[in-house]
Amino acid sequence: MNKILLATLLLIPSSWSKISEKNAAIDLAAEKYAKAEYEESVRQHLALLNEHDITSSEVNFDLALSYQLNGQEEDAKKKYLELSGAPKANIASSASNQNGVLLGREKKYEEALTAFKTALIKDPTNEIARYNYELLARWLDKNQDQQEQENQDDNKQEPSNYAKRMKAEADKLVEQFKFKEALDVMSKALEIDETVSHYQEFIKNLGDINEINEN
Incomplete structure (x- = not known):
């Protein structure tokens, strides 16, 4: 009996340590976001998912x-699309609304309108989505011909604003x-944004130059 009790007690500190590490990671991710250090916020939130197995809808959002x-607009859109099916109505609605905002910035207005509508279906109390939907619907009604022309694009993936930066x-x-x-700058950026590969030739040249310098 004493041996069992001792074994149980010895296991507790390890459990506490893991909980402490998770809490510290959560706090760090929140801190980076609050300080508008968005690159580090991306890294820390990815760490929550991949290293600490914290996969809640809130963390993903x-x-x-x-x-x-x-x-990193493309990464954001992919994640918002995933979250549009989240079980929590407020998360699903907010994700659809944000996806609509990004689509609107790309002048994909019909798709944006659909996203705002989806946000309202998920949560009819989402007043931000309602405002966006009504505003865009009115604007499209007045500018339909112009938008049909602007909505023609080649769908070619371009480097994100982060990649360009x-x-x-x-x-x-x-x-x-x-x-x-x-x-180092390009390699670290590529770790979190696949569109940085648009500059693969530039990265390769940097690698070649570094090899020459080191020899």
């Missing part, structure tokens, strides 16, 4: 917002002959 505010930062480092630092 915060990750989507972090993607959006970090300029990181490329510009790397370019400045290259101008200062800081090739290793430039490679």
Whole structure:
């Protein structure tokens, strides 16, 4: 009996440690978002999902917002689409609304209108989605011909605003002959944003230059 009790007591600190680590990770992710450090917020929310197995709708929604505010629009849209089927009505509705906002910015107005409508179906009390839906519906009604022309696009994936920002930062480092630092910037960006691969040739060249410098 004493041995069983001792074994139980010895297991408790490990459990406490895991809980403490999870709580610290949650606090860190929230802190980065609150401070508008959106790149780090993306990293920390990904850590919650992948390292701590915290997969709640709330965490995923915060990750989507972090993607959006970090300029990773495609990643944000994918996550919002996933969350539009979330069991919690407020999360599903908010995700659909945010997806509509992103689609609207891309001038995909009909798709945006559908997203706002979906948000209202998920949660009829979502007044932000209602406002967006009614505003866009009125605007489309007056500008339908113009929108049909603007909605024609080639659907080609372009680097996100975040990817472009990181490329510009790397370019400045290259101008200062800081090739290793430039490679680090692009490599870290690629870890969280697949559209950075648009600059794969640039990244490869940086790698080649670094190899020459190290030899």
